[in-house]
Amino acid sequence: MLALVTGTGALPAVVAGAQSSPPLVCALEGYAPDGLQVDHWFRIETIGTLLHTLKQRGVTDVCLCGAIQRPGFNPLRLDARTMPLVPTIAKAVKAGEDAALRAVLGLFETRDMTVRGAHELVPDLLPPSGVLTQVRVPDDIDLQVQAAEEVSIEQGRVDEGQSCVIRSGQVIAREDARGTDAMLRGLLERPVKPMPPPGDDPFAAAMDFVGDMLDDAADWLSGPVAEARAQPGGGIFFKAPKPGQDRRIDLPTIGPDTARAAVAARLDGLVLEADGVMVLGRDEVVRVLDEAGLFLWVR
Known part of the structure; x- marks a missing residue:
């Protein structure tokens, strides 16, 4: 029997709908999946009871899918079955998000449950390699992609996000x-x-510029980066898994909303790592991008 341990978004329903028999849907409290009836709610403080429930229900395979932000943790709400797991979870959390996710996977595996990636259960979620849009990739994109890959590796090393935007060679x-x-x-x-040019009052011009920088709340944006971001459009969206991450969980995902957001940001196109990024509603994604003149390259 398959259990889905879910967060928010459309991915859990896609996975559930592709199965020959309905899976058991277990959702983290506060993170209801779109379009699915939840069979069992749980909290981080009660994950031990969740594991016990899954074994009692005869679950043999588990898929963790859907989005969550780092949930809160209240020691006062720990239940008896979760108490013995606290040292393992606490140690993993201190080591970073990826370590914490691997620790969660281990909790299922030590109870003889196989952890399956969403893309294993729905292979069509991984798009084929190549340019999927009618809009072609510009000839001068190699330097942009190289810069994006370097940023992606850097983000992975510090356990941050899985995507970035590059414009004029700047992140x-x-x-x-x-x-x-x-x-x-x-x-x-x-x-x-x-x-801005100093004009008649260079001090006031400088203060205005500093105010703009503070309002943007991004002190790393300066010099050529600020100039690149101030351009009216252009650039690429890049998404890839973190280096060395366990691809059974937290594999990057995009969907139609991502495509529309890229169009609104007036980017040139999207670049995804082949076999590393899932695409929800692929036909709709391609349609939105083609209509707006953006490319989608899976490389």
Whole structure:
């Protein structure tokens, strides 16, 4: 029997709908999946009871799918079956998000449950390699992609997000805990302006520039980065798994909302790592990008 341990979003329903028999749907409290009836709610403080319940129900395979932000933890709500697991979980959390996820996988595996990736259960979630849109990839994109790959590796080393935006060879946005679509929307919310000419009052001009920088809340944006972000459009969205991550869990995902956000940000296109990024609603993603003149390259 398959159990889905879910967060929010459309992915859990896609996985459930592709199975020959309905899976058991277990959702983290506060993170209901879209379009699915939840069979069992749980908290981090009661994960021991969740594991016991799954064994009692005859679960043999588990798929962790859906989005969550780092949930809160209240020691006062720990139950008896979770108490023995606290040292293992606490040690993993201190080591970073990836270590914590691997520790969670281990909890299922030590109870003879096989952890399956969403892309294993629904292979079509991984798009084929190549350019999927009618819009072709520009000839001068190699340097942009190289810069994006370097940023992706750097983000992976510090256990951060899985995507970024590159414009004019500069990284102008990085994914954080808020997710991919929030990163893209942020490109429209607070553009950073390049240093204006001093005019008659250079002190006032400098103060205005500093105010803009503070309002943007991104002190790493300066010089050529600020100028790149202030451009009206262009650039690429890049998404790939973190180096060395366990691909059975937290594999990057995009969908139609990501495509629309990229269009709104007036990017040139999207580049995804082959066999490393799932695409929900692929036909709709391609349609949105083609209509807006953006490319989708799986490389």
